[in-house]
Structures are given as structure tokens and as C-alpha cells.
Amino acid sequence: MTDDSLSIGISAPGRKPVFNGPALFWFVICALPVVAVCLPLGLFLATGFWHVDNGTMVPALSLDNYVNFFSNPTYVSVLLQTLTLAAEVAAGNMLIGFGIAYFIWRCPPVWHFPLLVLGTIPLLMSYIIKLYALRSILGNNGFLNQALVAVGLFDKASDLFLFNQTSILITMGIIYLPFSILPIYLTLERIPLSLLHASADLGGSAWQTFRHVTLPCSLPGTVVGGMFSLILALGDFVTPQMVGGVKGFTFGRLIWSQFGMAFDWPFGAAMATILLVLSIGVIVIAGAIIKRTEAI
Template identity: 55%
Template sequence: MSDMTPPVAAGATAAARAAAESGGFGRPARLGLFALVAAGPVLLVVLPVASFFVLSFWRVQNGAITPDATLANYGAFFSSPAYWRTFLMTLLLAAEVTAIGIAIGYPVAYFIWRRRGRLRTFLLLLFVLPLFMSYIVKIYTMRSILGLSGLLNQVLVASGLLEAPSLLFLYNRTAILITMAVIFLPFVILPVYLSLERIPASLLAASADLGAGVATTFRHVVLPLSLPGTVAGALFAFVLALGDFVTPQMVGGPSGFTFGRVIWSQFGLAFNWPFGAALGVILFVVALAVIIAGGWAAGRQRV
């Protein structure tokens, strides 16, 4: 009996170790937990995207959506210069919004990061607070600033740069660019600030001990280490601007016919959901490609 004790004890120890390594859950329990966790993304992301993809191969016939297997919707996009030119124009607009966001957002995030104590917290909350505001409220605020009687025109007239209020800043592409850049600016500032916050103070101290000045330390230490956050902020601004259709509609006027508005119109007055789904799939694929490219660039920087 005593000879059987060591193998039994060893088996019990191995079983206890296996149970501890698996968190005390058996394989069915782990699979059930994984299915429960994955249910949310599958229901809210995967299935809607999949349904859009399937719908993009259908067609509208006699005012009704007919299940079909056709590439006509994609062919209509690539064969019509009006659609792909609008798409290219929207890509350019999103790139400009991103460039403005990085040009303004990075210095702001760097300035906040260099502050200390309560002032840093206050400034961070001040710039991040717009994220908690209604999107429509922010657009109406920008309209009140850019309008004929808005703050921008009043300042320009008071300074003598304009003789009378101008519509240059409203109902055109410039208005869309300014509004998007301002609204999406917090989405750039926050990731950049978080990447700066993760830089160890010891690296900055070591750079100073080696005789590097502020500019040299920024170029060789701060900028490379903050690049992942900068890429993340750029991706936020680009993707949000690429699919936005509310801002062009409310401040763009006749010049605000972006690709997002084209997609929205297909699900509205045009009642051509399959074609709108095809346009949505094209937008999704391009946005996904940009995200993958940005992630690859940020990953190479970490290496």
C-alpha cells in the first residue's frame, strides 16, 4: 500500500498543477467562457460587416431588393468617374484632416506632458472634455464660429483683415476641413499624450547626462518612442474623417458631397441598399488596409 502512495501523490500533484495552470476551469468551461466573451464582437461587428458584404452582391429590381449574386454594384462604382473621383477626394480630405491633427495635436500633447502636477491634469481634461460632448452640438458650435456673425468673422473684421463678414469659412470644403480637424483633434491628442507618458524618465535623464540638449533628446528619444501613439492618433483622425457624412452635410453645403454622403444617400432617397452596401464595403476595405499599414509601421518602430 505504501508503494502505491508515491504514484498516487504524484498524479494528484500533476492534476493539481494542471488545474492551477488552467485557472481551475475545464476545457468545456473555457470554451463556454470564450464563446460568451466573443459573442459581443461577433454580434456587433462581424455579423453587420458580413451582412453588408452579402447585401453588396444583391440588386434592386422593380423597387424591391432581390437576392442575387452579381458584381454589378462594384462595377457601377469603378465604371463611374463621379463615384471614384468623390472617393479619391474624400481620401485627400481625410489625409488633410490627419495632417492638421498631427501638426496641432502633437505639440499640444507634448506641451501638456511637459507640465507638472495639477496643471497637467487640468490641461488634459480641458482638451479631452469635447470627447464627452454630443457630436451634433460640436458641429453646431463650429457653425456658430464659422458663420457670417461667428467669432472668426468678427475677429477678422475687427482686425482689419476683412472689410465685411465672409462666407469663405462656411458651406464649402474649407469649412468641412476646419470643422473635422477641430472635432477630431482630441482623438489625436490623447494617444500621443499616452505614448509620451509611457516614456521612462530615466531615459530622459540619461540623455541629459550624456550632454544631449532638449532638441537632441526630442529627436533621438522622445519622437521615436512616441511614434506608436502618433500613428494611433493619425489612424483615429483618418478613419473618422473618411467615413464622416454628418459634418459635410451640415457645414459643407453643395461642396460637401463626400463619399460618406454618397453612401448615406443610397440608403435614403435612392433606396439602393445593395449599391450602398458595396460602397460601404469598399470604404471598409480601404480603412482596414490603412489600419493594418499603420499597425505595421508602429510595430516596426517598436522593434
Template identity: 45%
Template sequence: MTASDRSPPPRRPLAGAALWHALNLGLPLAFVVIPILSFVMVSFWMLRDGQIVQTLTLENYRTFFTDSAYLPVYLSTVLLSLEVTVVNVVLATAIAVFIFRRTARGRFLILMSFMLPLFMSYIIKVYSIRSILGQRGLINEGLLAVGLIDQPVEALLFSRTAIFIALAVLYLPYAILPVYLALDRIPANYLAAAADLGASPLQGLRDVVLPLGRPGIAVAAVFTFVLTFGDFVTPQMVGGTQGFTFGRIVFSQFGLALNWPLGSALAVILLGTTLLAVALAGLAMKREHVR
């Protein structure tokens, strides 16, 4: 067969290609970009006598910085999310390295045991944590049984400590998975080469495994921070009066106060904070690649 006898590959119909590109661009535009832009627009309006006044103003953002009910809660929520992020990244890295060192069968079983909670109802998981941290929960009952305490520790529930523990437990699987996936992509010959050069298992972990797993660690940190910073259900269910986080403030403006302009401004600030976290993680990884 000559080259002239070969028929050109069939082209996708123009209408089909246009529809495909329209779906690729239109769906994110309709369900992500436009709703976000609507929140941004509403954030520059204001509520007056129970009615939304569509006049451009920075009053809602000024309220965030000047009213003592917002900025301190925002900063405390950022601090709480950072604390949970640090703890979860350390735990997730240790667990991922432990899974990585097991056989293929052992990896699957251990990884599934940590991923199984992701298939459970969120409310069930929160109530399970409450049953563990409560005054008659598993921890207090165990401490009472061994005689370490004389009465239940009330600080384990409806406190900032309870929020910290609950958030760390709930979002630990989201941190384990990206770290493990990053480690799983490390070629086996890298570790073999390190061993041939005289590196001990600990040196191989320090000089090969962890440096190559940094992208997964960065993703784990971003996942944990973003999810914990925006969570408002968990602080409400396990924190009680101490669980007034920034996510709950945003929720209260939409669901209780019905102040959509202020709620939109706070939501934009929340979105900006999460985007900043993602950008900082990306910048850190870019600098790491440059080295």
C-alpha cells in the same frame, strides 16, 4: 503541512467556462462579424424595379469604378481625410509634448481641458463650429472689428474649408490622447540619462521623446483618418452643397435612394479603406520595431 495535504486550486465549473467563452466569442460574432458579412453578401445583389434581386453580380462594384458620381468623390474624401490627419497629428504631437513637459497637476488640468469636448453632444459641437465660422460668426466679427475685411468671408462656411476646419477641431482630442499616453509611458530615467550625456532639451525631444512616442502618433493618425473618412454628418452640416463626401453617398443610398445593394457595396469599400489604413499603420510600426 506536506505537499500531499495541499488541496488543488478550485477549478472553474465547466458550464461557467463554456458560457464565458461563448460570450467572448458570441457577442463580437453576433454584433460585428455577422452584420459585416451581411453587408458583403447584399453588396453582390442588385436593385431592379425597386426590388432587391438576390442574384450574384459585380454590378455595384462596377458602378463605383465607372460612374463619375462615386470614384471622384471617394478620392477627394481620401485626400480630405489625409489632410486632416496630417494637420491633427502635427497639432496633437505638439500639444502632447507640451502637456508631457508640465507638472503632474498641470498635465491633468490641461489634458482634461482637451478631453472635455468628448463629453459634449456631437450636434452641439458642430453647431458651435458653425457659429464661429458663419458670416456673423466669431471669426468674421473679429476680422471686421479690426478692419482686416470689409464684408464677411463666405468661404468660412458651407465650403470645403469649413469641412476641413470642423473635422480637424472635432477629432483633435482623439489624436491628442494616444500621443500623450505614449509619451507618458516613457521612463523618466531615459530623459535623465540623455541629459547626463549632454543632450539639450531639444535633442532629448528629438532623439528620445518623439521616437518612443511613434506608436501613439501612429494610433492618432489611424483614429483621425478612420473617423474623418466615415463622417457624413459634419460635411452635411457645415459643407452645404460642397460637403458631398463619400460618407454622405453611402448614407444617401441607404436613407434616400433605398438602394441597399449599392449602399452595401460602397460601405464595403469604405470598410476596406479603413482596414487598409490600419494595416499600413501596423506595417509601418512593425518595420520600426525591426530597426
């Protein structure tokens, strides 16, 4: 690197710098996302159009992987079931997340930060450890069953809480809840208190204030909170597998299975592209909803 490259637009008279500072600065700023994000992403999009021949990937473009996917009822139904599951998780987390965020917001301000930290501290823990922990709580010999038997609610340990649809919902809900609480709390906090006071001054009941002021004002955060849970649940290939028993087969696992022995990276990449498009779709829809509420 020469001195020129470091100078910030100052150069010897009559000589043009090869690089001037801002140019280099912008080059680095632009190169980083190109190299770290766009290239890998582009490569994986491209791989989706390739195929495997005799153990090696052939970069010949075709739509075969996509045709295979959409013409196979098993794959399409796995995708639809995963979408339903993710939507259920998102709906649950929007409700519960709103409840918790609202509670924190209504507490005395001095409590806000500690409570928020409490609500999000699970994010600091490894995801796999949380899964193992939840499984040991929900299992047949687990804490929940032991407690229920101990207090006499159950005669004997039950298989109700693990390796079924319920356990997938409970576990995904718990794991992704912090992602819903945070954005909802942030929008609630931004509602000016004067608005709430004005509503009360004009004779609005607590319910009316909530219904016509708090709820609409916090809607963008609530939508984002639900969106986070939805997208995270959509791509999760570990949680359903680990807590859902034979019902824990999801789209993420289908993608995962194309690597390793199957060695069908192109098909895996094509399905990952479908997941990516769906996720972008969710973001676009969420964006549209937010825009509409803000217009009102």
C-alpha cells in the same frame, strides 16, 4: 436552465453535465461577438453583392455593384477627394495633437490630468451640437466675423470661414483632435524619464534629445492618433455637408444617398464595404509603421 448548467465542472458521479460552467461561459463569450458583430457585418458584406429589382432586394450574388462603382469616374473621384481630405485632416491633427500632447506632458505632473480632461471634454458633447456651434462661430453673422470687424481687422463680415474647403478642414480638425491628442499623450507619458536624462547626460542638446529620443519613442502613438482622425474623417457624411457648402460632397454622403428614395441598399452596402476595406488598409499600414519603429 437546469442546475447542471450552473455547476462549475462539479457533477453527480456517473452523470455527465449537459453544460458545465466554463463551457457555458465560453459559449456566451463567443456568441456575443458572433451575434452582435460578425452576423450584422456578414449580412452587410453579403448585401453588397445583391441587387434591387422592382422595389425588393434580390439576394443573387454578383459583382455588378463594384463594377458600377469603379467604372464611374464621378464616384471614383469623390472617393479620391475624400481620401485626400481625410489625409489632410489626419496630418493636421497629428501635428497639432502632438503639440498639445507634448505641452501637457511637459507641464508639472499635477496639471496633466486636468489638462487632459480639458483637451478631451469636447468628446462628451454631441457631435451635431458641436457642428452647429462651430457654424455659428464661423458664419457670416458669426462670432469670429463680429470679433474681427469689431477690432478693425476686417471692414465687413467675410465669407472666408464657412462653406468652403477651409471650413471643412477647420471643423473636422477640431472635432477629431481629441482622438489624436489621447494616444499621443499616452505614448509620451510612457517614455521613461531616465532615457531623457541619459540623453542629456551624454551631452545631447534639447533638440537632439527631442529628435532622437522623444520623437521616435512617441511615434506609435502619433501614428495611431493620425489613424484615428483619418478613419473618422473618411467616413464622416455630416460634417462636410454641413460646413462645406457646395464643396462638401464626400464619399460618406455618396453612400448615404443610396438609402431613402434611391432604395439601393446593395449599392450602398458595396460602397460601405469599399470604405471598410480602405479603413482596414489604413490600420494595417499604421500597424506596419509602428512595428518598424519598435524594431529600431
